Structure formats: structure tokens, C-alpha cells
Amino acid sequence: MDGGWRARAGSIFTTQKAPATGSRGMAVTNHPLGSAAAAEMLAAGGNAVDAAIAAFFTLSVVEPMMTGPLGGGLTHLRLADGRHVIVDGLSAAPLAGSGSMYTPASDDPARRMETLGRANTVGPLAVASPGALRAWCDILARYGTLPLADVMEPAIRYASRGFIVTTYLADCIADAAADLALDPEMARVFLPGGTPLKAGARLVQGDTAETLRTIAQEGPDAFYRGALGQAACDWFARNGGILTREDLASTAPVEREPVRGTYRGHEVVGPPAPSAGGMHMVQMLNFLEGFDLRALGFGTAPTLHRIAEALKLAFADRAMVTADPAFVRIPVERLISRGYAGERRAEFDPGHARDWAPGLAPLAESADTTHVTTADAAGNVVAMTQTINGLFGARVRIPGLGLIPNNYMCNFDPRPGLTQSVAPGKRITTSMAPTIVLRDGRPVFALGLPGGLKIFGSAMQAVLNMIDHGMSPQEAVEAPRIWTQGLALEAEGGVAPTVREELAAMGHKVATVPTVGGGMNLIAFGEGGTMTGAACWRADGTPIGVAGGLAKPGVRFVLEQARR
DSSP states (O other): OGGGSOOOSSOSSOOSSOOEEESSEEEEESSHHHHHHHHHHHHTTOOHHHHHHHHHHHHHHHSTTTOOTTSEEEEEEEOTTSOEEEEEOOOBOOTTOOTTSSOBSOSOGGGTTOBGGGTTTSSGGGOOBOOHHHHHHHHHHHHOOSOHHHHHHHHHHHHHHOEEOOHHHHHHHHHHHHHHTTSHHHHHHHSGGGSOOOTTOEEOOHHHHHHHHHHHHHOTHHHHTSHHHHHHHHHHHHTTOOOOHHHHHTOOOEEEOOEEEEETTEEEEEOOTTBSHHHHHHHHHHHHTTSOHHHHOTTOHHHHHHHHHHHHHHHHHHHHHOSOTTTSOOOHHHHTOHHHHHHHHTTOOTTSOOOSSTTOOOOOOOOOOEEEEEEETTSOEEEEEEEOSSTTTTSOOBTTTTBOOOOGGGGSBSSTTSTTBOOTTOBOOBOOOOEEEEETTEEEEEEEOOOGGGHHHHHHHHHHHHHTSOOOHHHHHHSOOEEOSSSOEEEETTSOHHHHHHHHHTTOOEEEESOSSOOOEEEEEOGGGOEEEEEOTTSOOEEEEEOOOSOOTTHHHHHHHHHO
């Protein structure tokens, strides 16, 4: 692909947003102020890591329903020297956690993740030991160039001075209002006077600003070993939680080797377990490489049928093998081998949908996450996906700290003795897929998105869009998506009605949905160091490119001569 993608005549659909270009850096996040914070770091001489961490601290303020220091996530670093590093900052079950700590609400397989009183979803007992803050600060210290206080300054600014609520945030507040009303702090901030904040209102979070200032001055130990963490744990203890100072003190990110695969001459690099994203993307691409998707065409029934079958077989395996590798042995090499893909492809029926996983119940995972992709002129690339899990996490706000904790515990099976059961210190499984695609050893594009179980399937479709269908970055992130894990085949409205009818005739149970997955953020790398950033219509995504540069040496002397 010349310049990262092939030029293509015409367009299959109309994009809603415009891309941005730059030569000195690029930042794409799901909020304009998150992108602005990242671009501010790049303009100040920082690198892509500084930009990504600044973006996430800012997103904690302006996207409080999606991410925050008391969440977790995965970071994929492509360093200027060519190394790829996956930093696992996922949250873990508290040390006092056990497989019997919740009471299942039902024996119905479709409701197997539910517990009595929603204890694993809402409130202090839903909170896992947060890995995000420690991971963000460690990544910055090891791979960034700017001081923590500088990187956190935009977040503190927007928390103390306030920012304008977007329609997206207002809709999320309205959707969660019933639960937010149950917590005094959440109600005070997001439901003033008992009414959900509306788009256009100014949201000020002074307590959050003070907490961020303390962290900026003292570092992450202000929370993990200091007074901030003590205040949080005291509040958990008073309100039925089990998170302790020992949990916080033992929290540490884990650096992991990425999963690597190939697809039509490109190397695809993604996160390993406990993420399902990397290995199942490679698995699906291996399966699909046996078909000429370019000849079949984008958005056609034959192409979507093959993608749907790839998704179903991946989810059949995900349900059986994906877990924390510290607790479960995972057959990664077998799963991503071409031989295994060939065996599965031999079972494919080109004319009919099939059941790749009889008897397997659906998995559960929150879709409320956010993603940042950044790059700099030196060759550093960051694809970073973070979350507090559910919309507004545990839907409580710690008094005095202004922080919203995660509700990661709802991702564990509430029954004991199973692969996904709660165990002390066990990390949750995730579908996050911060992905970087290379050709001849050089990055071609980097991407990621939120969307829970729909993340890696959506990321995989963007890879197909770029490589097989020759789309521009903007088209690739906005293109209509499908998703299934063996039940209904969800199709966005952009999939043509005639195509949906053809898929139904093949045996797919097609359901039209507003969105599949969340806002994707992609950076493509072109000739001469050009970067193109693209964000899609599914969130408030905004790309900001940095170009230009400092004055040419000697300019001041020339100006002085001209004044004489």
C-alpha cells in the first residue's frame, strides 16, 4: 500500500467527519479537549507517550463516564527504536476476593453474570484494585520526556475551570440517571437539583482538580501508598467494599510481549492475554486470508458472511480459552497458527450460516471504554485503550477525592471453580485491541476503539478496510460494521437492506443496530513522515495534527539586518 493505503476512485458511503494531517505529531482521542491536551504536549516538545498520558488524564475529567485513574487498561507502545511493548494496567480482583463472594441471581445461562442486588456491578463491592493510575505514571516515567506535573496540567485546568458538556456526555448521564441518583456525590455533580446535566452546561469538578494536583506533586504513591488511598479504602470499608491498602500497595503494571501475525504481507501486532484482542484478531485474519475479499467487495453479502463466520469461530474459542495467563494456560500458538485456521476454514459453508459453538452462553463485558492513538516525528506510536468498565464505573464517587472507581468485578463469573471465577489478584479478561500494523518493519497504521466484546471484531474489520478494500483512514474508521458471537448478527444501518436480506437467506438472524462498537481512532503513516489522523462518528472523536516547526536557524540575524 503506497503511503499506507491505496487511492480509490469513488466512494461506497459518505463519511461524517474529516481527517487531519501532520508531520511533527498526531493525536486522536474521543473528545476534542483530550486531543487538544495531547497536541499541547507535542507542541511543547514532548513525545507520543507524553501526549497519550496527558490525553487520558484529561479524558478522566471530560469523559468521566468512560475512564479515570481508578480504572484500568492496555497500552501498546511502538518505540522509535522499533520495539513493541504491551503494558498491562488492567485492574485485579481484591486480595480478599473469592469465587463465592457474590450470590448469582439466576440459573438462566443468559443471566449468568448477574448477582443479587447487582453487587458486582454497582457500588463498592464491584470495585477491583485499580491499575490505571500506576500504569499511566510508570509509562510516562519510563518512556515519556515531560514531568508528570506538566502532563497533568490540562486535566487540572479543565477540572478546576470547567468545560462544556457535550451531547454525548449528557446522553450518558441521562441513561445512567437512576443509578447516579442513588449516590449523593454522583447526584451532586451530574444531577444538580435532581436534573441530569444538559448539553451546553459547564461542569466544574473542584474536588477532582485538588486530587489531581496532589498526584501531580507527589506522584502515584499519593494514592497507592498515601493519604488519598487511605481515604478511599476507609470509604470502601464503611460502605461494604473490600478493597484495602494492601491491594493498592501491591498494584503494578505488567509488561508483556505482543501477539504477532501476518495478513497479506502486513504484520499485525496486538496485545496478548489476558486480552482476547490480539490473538483472536490474528486468528480471524488467518481464516479470512483464504478468501479474496477484495474481489468479493466491501459490504457485500458474501464478504459479510465470511466476516460473520470468522467472528463466531473466534468467540467459540474465546469462551473456552481466554483468561489471566497467571491462572490459566492458554494455547496461543495453536490458536494463531495457520494450520488451525485452515482446519476451521475447511468447515466453512459459503452459502449458509453455521453454529460454531453449540451450547456456549454469551460472554459479558462492558462497552464503556475510550481509546487514544498518538504518534510523533521520532517514530514513537501509542495505541492505548482504558476504561472504568461500565458507564460511570461503579456509579459511585468517592467523597473528597472526586474520583469514580471502576466496576471491573462484573467481568468475573460469580460462580466458583470456573476459568473466569473471582480469585485474589486475578486480572480480568478484556477484548481491548490496541493494534499496530506494519509493512517491511515500518508502521502503516495504528488504531483502537472502545466497545467491550465488539472491540476486536471492529478493529479487525478496519484492518480489512485498509488492506483489502483500499479505504482512506477516514473511510476505514467510519465504514459500517457487523458483529456476532453466535446469536444475532448485528448490522449497522449503513449495511444495505438488500445485503441484510441476503444474509438472512443464508440463515443469519440479522438485527439492525445504531452502532457496533465505539469511536475508533486511527493514525496512518504516509510518505515523507506525513501522518493522517481519523476519528469516527460514533463518539466525540477529534484528530489534531502538529506540523510546522521552529524557525530556521539564522532567521533572527536576517531580520536584524533588514531593520538597519
